[in-house]
Amino acid sequence: MSLRYLTALLSLLVSTQAYAQQNPLSVPSTGPQDVNFTRLFSNEIIFADTWKKDTWNGLTTFARAQPLRCFGTEAEVPFDVAVLGAPFDIATSYRPGARFGPNGIRQGGRRLGIDRINVPMKIRASDHLEIVDCGDVPMVLIENKVALRQLELANKALLARSSLRSYQDASIAKDGKFHPRVLTLGGDHTITLPLLRGVAEIYGPVSVIHFDSHLDTWKPRPAEDSPWLPGEEMPVSHGNYFYYAHKEGLLGPDNSNIHVGIRGALNSWDDYDDDYEVGFIISHADELEDIGWKGVVQKIRDTVGDNPVYITVDIDVIDPGMAPATGTPEIGGITTREIKKILQGLSGLKIVGADIVEVAPAYDTQDEITQIAAANIGWDLLALMAKAPLVV
16 A cells, blocks of 8 residues: 555545544644554544444344334334334245345345435435334244234234324324334235234224235135135135235225236236225226326325325336346336336325335345335335324
8 A cells, every 4th residue: 555545545534524523633744654543443433433322233224223122122112113024925926035025125225214315205204203123023934824923913013002203183093092103024915914904903994005016816716726625724825815805894995995017917807807896996007108107196096085095015016127036027017216206196195004025035136126126115105104194
């Protein structure tokens, strides 16, 4: 290393405001021979700000949200939004791997920050919400029913608490109180069913905005065309959970739910009739070519109205050229720019909860483009929550 390079490096270090305020140094014009390198590169100086009793370092949380032992020693600490991981993929129909999605999405969000300004959304989420990362729910890896029950109980436990912030206007919750919201990182799409159960207990049936390339409202096959024996229970999966959500009365009435980005194959044209019966309106991916993102936003708003809204995002709604790491990729998807514009257009909707699912990092490229896309979508969802308190 040349003397000129070393001198320039030292000049850069001592010119920073934080360092200059704490440790004023003068760099000799003739060289570094008089500099105390032991002190200059000591932990006392380098880590003076980063290692404090009230900070965490080295943990990868979503967008650097404060980690919280939400079900343990910090269970009494209040917050407004919890990020919750759901490492589950044993109800997939094609490529497994979404159990690693929560970690992958957090990895993709390392450069984000809940305390940074979301310029397109024109808001800093942390100014309006206390956002924490509760880690992952310990879901068993060999039994759907048990794993989904674990997630349901964990989600309900978070939703039942009182949020840190309250407002003068009345809450839209059935009990009139203000409750935290949950952003769940999946996991395959089956997790939306137990999450909706928790939301419905607090707010009643909610309108769902479903970003996906598939309908996910498939009816169970008739007995004569099923591998299950008479009397055996047909399990919920990532392709039929909305069918069960409708049967349980969790979805908004009068077809106030909408799919966005649909382009997957059908088993029969009757699938569209079945989907409408479940309570959905469809916006196909091709519509973006005809009516643009503004037209899609208007269709969404016309569908959900003033209802409480739950947003669920299957990452395969994005074209596989921009998000290849998913269990069921379909070409012809929407772009990351388009979904950001659509989400910006939903500002003001009362978002009671959200999830991002089907991210399977094993199929991602080495530059983590799917995980980065999912993390940025989650960041925008937090901004939407910050922009609209859950008040009447």
